[in-house]
Amino acid sequence: MKFSSNSAAFTLGVILMTLISQCYGDLKVGYYAGKCGKHNVEEIVFDVVKARATKDPNTVGHLIRLQFHDCIVRGCDASVLIEGKNTEKTAKPNLSLGGFEVIDTAKDVLETVCPGVVSCSDILILAARSAVSLSGGKWYYAETGRRDGRVSSQKEALANLPSVKMPVQQAVHLFASRGLTKEDFVVLLGGHTVGNVHCNNFQDRLYNFDNSGMSDRRINPALLSSLKNTCPRKSKINKTTFLDQTPNSYYKMDNGYYKQIVANRGILEIDVNIANSPLTNSIVKKLAYSDGSLFLDKFGQAMIKMGRIGVLTGNQGEIRRSCRAINH
Numbered sequence: 001m002k003f004s005s006n007s008a009a010f011t012l013g014v015i016l017m018t019l020i021s022q023c024y025g026d027l028k029v030g031y032y033a034g035k036c037g038k039h040n041v042e043e044i045v046f047d048v049v050k051a052r053a054t055k056d057p058n059t060v061g062h063l064i065r066l067q068f069h070d071c072i073v074r075g076c077d078a079s080v081l082i083e084g085k086n087t088e089k090t091a092k093p094n095l096s097l098g099g100f101e102v103i104d105t106a107k108d109v110l111e112t113v114c115p116g117v118v119s120c121s122d123i124l125i126l127a128a129r130s131a132v133s134l135s136g137g138k139w140y141y142a143e144t145g146r147r148d149g150r151v152s153s154q155k156e157a158l159a160n161l162p163s164v165k166m167p168v169q170q171a172v173h174l175f176a177s178r179g180l181t182k183e184d185f186v187v188l189l190g191g192h193t194v195g196n197v198h199c200n201n202f203q204d205r206l207y208n209f210d211n212s213g214m215s216d217r218r219i220n221p222a223l224l225s226s227l228k229n230t231c232p233r234k235s236k237i238n239k240t241t242f243l244d245q246t247p248n249s250y251y252k253m254d255n256g257y258y259k260q261i262v263a264n265r266g267i268l269e270i271d272v273n274i275a276n277s278p279l280t281n282s283i284v285k286k287l288a289y290s291d292g293s294l295f296l297d298k299f300g301q302a303m304i305k306m307g308r309i310g311v312l313t314g315n316q317g318e319i320r321r322s323c324r325a326i327n328h
């Protein structure tokens with residue numbers, strides 16, 4: 001049920017959601033129903049994301065990536081949002097994260113209508129779900145009921161965030177250690193169907209792949225020349241391009257990413273590698289060549305699963321009052 005301005009339909013949706021609510025541990029669909037007075041927490045988050053994404057389409061990619069970077073390090077506990085010396089945010093792979101101000105805005109609204117009730121970790125999950133839906137993905141029933149962590153460490157982020165050069169087998173292993181299957185891993189990488197990438201993350205593939213002094217052979221020649229144009233060898237400016245190069249689909253959730261990577265039009269090394277590795281290439285092909293709804297169905301389910309990693313519930317953690325700082 002996607003939110004509409006029709007409040008009768010909306011109320012019915014909330015009731016239905018509560019009735020069909022599924023529990024996973026202490027998480028459940030519709031956890032905040034009735035916990036924020038007459039206000040609907042999920043709708044508030046959706047509206048904030050929608051307003052922001054209408055102004056800036058990059059918001060969608062920012063928020064989906066934010067869920068990944070939060071959940072993979074110390075679980076989905078909003079530890080990625082905390083400011084300060086040597087927090088996760090300060091780790092190099094996190095310097096290109098965005099979307100923090102969207103979470104702040106949603107939190108501000110929620111703190112006004114029901115202070116101290118909604119966790120930042122749930123806002124983050126609901127914001128990512130809103131982003132998926134707003135970019136053409138399928139609506140899914142995100143679970144809520146998380147509490148926020150009190151620890152955030154740069155070291156941990158560096159140790160747990162995968163690099164673009166991580167071998168597929170290791171990446172599969174990393175995801176497995178978080179309860180995600182090989183298929184979940186390949187499906188979640190489909191998040192790369194929306195969003196941007198900076199030149200520094202693939203520059204070596206254009207000019208000096210594996211220190212060979214040559215470009216990566218696995219790049220389509222037309223794409224190679226266009227990428228070289230965007231990312232000149234000696235440029236001091238770290239420009240961006242789209243992770244999914246399908247024309248007119250840059251901000252759209254679809255299986256275009258898989259079609260691109262099987263056609264040697266992947267941007268990051270990891271994208272290219274999942275298309276070529278015997279461990280994952282059959283899954284990639286299935287997603288690329290099947291009806292596009294297969295990916296859309298699976299993506300939401302995989303986001304729900306990722307949202308279960310290492311959650312804090314019950315008396316654990318806290319409900320942060322500002323998403324950028326732990327409570328004192």
Ligand code: HEM
Nearest residue numbers: 061062064065068096162163164188191195196197198201
């Ligand atoms: C081995 C796993 C992964 C690696 C190595 C990886 C790496 C990267 C890199 C290097 C970027 C570009 C950052 C930049 O230059 O600004 C990126 C962007 C992105 N990634 Fe991944 N990623 C992985 C998995 C995932 C997963 C599981 C998701 C989500 C479910 C995801 C969602 C995104 C999105 C949406 C963007 C675009 C961000 C934006 O436009 O702000 N990635 N990723």
